[in-house]
Amino acid sequence: MFESAELGHRIDKETFREEEPKLRAALLDTQFDFRENGKFPVVILISGVDGSGKGETINVLYEWMDPRYLSTLAFSTPTDEEQERPYMWRFWRALPPKGRIGIFAGSWYSNPIAERIRGKLDKGDLDQRMDQINRFEAMLVNEGALVLKFWFHLSKDGQRQRLKALEKDPRTAWRVTKESWARLKTYDKLQEAAGHVLRMTNTPWAPWIVVEGTDDRYRSLTVGKIILDALQKRLADTRDQNYPVAPPMAPKIDRLDVLTALDLTQTLEKQTYETQLAKWQGRLSELVRHPEFRKHSLILAFEGSDAAGKGGSIRRVTAAIDARQYQIVPVAAPTEEERAQPYLWRFWRHIPRVNRVTIFDRTWYGRVLVERVEGFCSEADWLRAYTEINDFEHELHKDGAIVIKFWLQISAQEQLKRFKEREKIEFKRFKITEEDWRNRKKSKAYHDAVCDLVDRTSTSTAPWTLVEANDKNFARVKILRTICERLEKALNTEKHSEKAKD
């Protein structure tokens, strides 16, 4: 992996002076072109051993390009807002939007490598995390991002010499800390861990670029040319950037499916309903104030046919929780800032801290429902979304979030009845829009989409609960009971969460 980065690459002053202005001009030109026409973000990872010129390279890039459209993301100790959310949240938060270049000084690789060196991560766990990273990067690339991962390498001897040289120069002495020298001692361990990580994550969509870090001129020219080349190629390439990450759908050959199997005739009498409602609301209000919940967060995802009663159900849930502890996120069309990011970004930004609840009224499943049915995204996009969504929910789950997903199903007759009723009752009338009537006509397509999403995304960590919602009382109690039972399990007996293990 590192062989050709130990050959002693050097560029003499003369050549550098000749090459630099040309490269600079081309980079600026290309960056301008990218800002105007590049409908994708660029993610540059700058990593490698201490003293290999990571900071210097970033500074050179700032000098050569228009620094106003670069941003450098540094990740030291997580802030408490970051600590109280899933690990990947801080990286999602830092992703550059379309037309921008984000330089990551430190990245999702830093923590696994550091933990591996400190012996806190066994090989199995490390590989599992690399697998998650590969899937995350595939998602980025599929969403259009150009991902360039640099690893600056130094031989052990080279590192010692670089640190000495940096220390001698008063302008760079501050870059060398006690930790830098300490890391020289763990050089071999780092090489082993990094070598393994680089091999595992050297994917076709986001390959590693190993650069020898000894000579400043060589390193700067190399990085500059690689970025220039990659940007130009990507700008010229108008093909779809999709990598296959999800298999095609299985054909439906009979009429049996999870929705038609539901018994929509189930009801709950008013008397029983009121007793049950009070019981489960009381239980829920205790659970969200349970000391154990302070290590968890709760994410409720509501999907369902139009007029299936999502709003009413959500109100029955929130009645049991203090308004300061939850947020409801109604999912509508994405904003401009959201459209400049990968699809899941707009959900990540609302992920709650521990001890908090976020209720999504419509969710990330829009991708495989309305966007699929209405053709708002390509088939490749919604096909890969199943995998991405499973990864997303797994990411949430493994850091302690409890994800509960509801599909509220009503029959076509019941829906029609409710539509007509609502048009009559004044203070509900605004809930029926032209779109609702239009959607009804596509019910077959939506039906299939729902069956597919249940099959593909009902996982042990985040199972779907299908709710028979023809009777509102029945539906509301089922929802509240499900939330309580899942919470009880997570707070008292669930021991398999990875966070709990740490």
Added chain:
Amino acid sequence: MFESAELGHRIDKETFREEEPKLRAALLDTQFDFRENGKFPVVILISGVDGSGKGETINVLYEWMDPRYLSTLAFSTPTDEEQERPYMWRFWRALPPKGRIGIFAGSWYSNPIAERIRGKLDKGDLDQRMDQINRFEAMLVNEGALVLKFWFHLSKDGQRQRLKALEKDPRTAWRVTKESWARLKTYDKLQEAAGHVLRMTNTPWAPWIVVEGTDDRYRSLTVGKIILDALQKRLADTRDQNYPVAPPMAPKIDRLDVLTALDLTQTLEKQTYETQLAKWQGRLSELVRHPEFRKHSLILAFEGSDAAGKGGSIRRVTAAIDARQYQIVPVAAPTEEERAQPYLWRFWRHIPRVNRVTIFDRTWYGRVLVERVEGFCSEADWLRAYTEINDFEHELHKDGAIVIKFWLQISAQEQLKRFKEREKIEFKRFKITEEDWRNRKKSKAYHDAVCDLVDRTSTSTAPWTLVEANDKNFARVKILRTICERLEKALNTEKHSEKAKD
């Protein structure tokens, strides 16, 4: 202040049952209208004594209105990300966008009142903070927000009874904590502090609404009706919401001004330049790594004529700082999410944490420059902006941020020369746009706007530095020297910052 809230207001069940559905229907209707047509945000503050029904009222509002377009903002102990930024940052961050209702459970009033009760704030300091709050709320209202400030009142005896009643009911017992009972002992102190605060901040643009908290039905109906009424009035009122906060401009009656007074012939020879540049860059790189800087942040604001050399100057500054410690924010047209917020919101979101640097390439002064000259905002808007900007910078300063502002000035001839040069040199050509040529024609209007902004916003806490920029070397060294000198003063000898006093 609290007299009519101790009369024992009550609503009987019968009346409530009759009134509630009508109010609900009207609220939902109006909320729908507001979402469709209301081009303003609604800020509702729910405050008052413990046990007066703050939480219950919020829950009732969620029940009565469409909860998807409400959000409740709760503020407990600030997170470290909040602590490391100016006090108001967390509130700016939480402001609802246009078309949304934000309910503040706890607000900018909580901390001053609490500190006053604990004896940590003398009357002078309290009044100063109330003055800042009044100015902040005036800004919100001028930006179009509807601000409703509720204070729920209970007599001392009423509070005791409410707490007992809440404790008895198993569904509400959790609302009563040890602190609730403790606060009964400080009842008189709270009344005194709150009475004073309410009087001081009872402005025409954001008056207090004191509501008796004893009876749930009375309180709910009252709050509901007030919100309904205020929303309906505001929706019907198409007049400008501006309150005069800035006096009109003084007429210019001679040709003497701060810009023409500049000596643009000043230069710096290459040799001196290089020595000086190295000296000040070295000094800057030490200062941003000084232990004292960990209590401060640095905000650099760059404004100037087109082609005045802002970009080159910024690069000379950033060369002295590690890329991980700073961010450059190029200010362009606001995004959709930014347009849904008060003008200064898009700058607040980039305010750095302590030990960090943010460099604004063009700034909040756009309001009184391009927006004024091009007529992008009304005269009332840019006139009040001077005051709002001074308040903003004062807010930053008093919590330890160091704000340094540069205006780079070049002569008309020099500008023309640079425009022409740039069109020739390939890798700089993109910097000249049609707009630049257009702006040149309005140079008189811009000239006046710059003179006004210097007069009105060069304060002792955030003075302007006018930079003679015909000679780039001279300009760059002046900028670096100014930054170093301001930093030195702030880190070693500046004792007057309010944060330092605490």
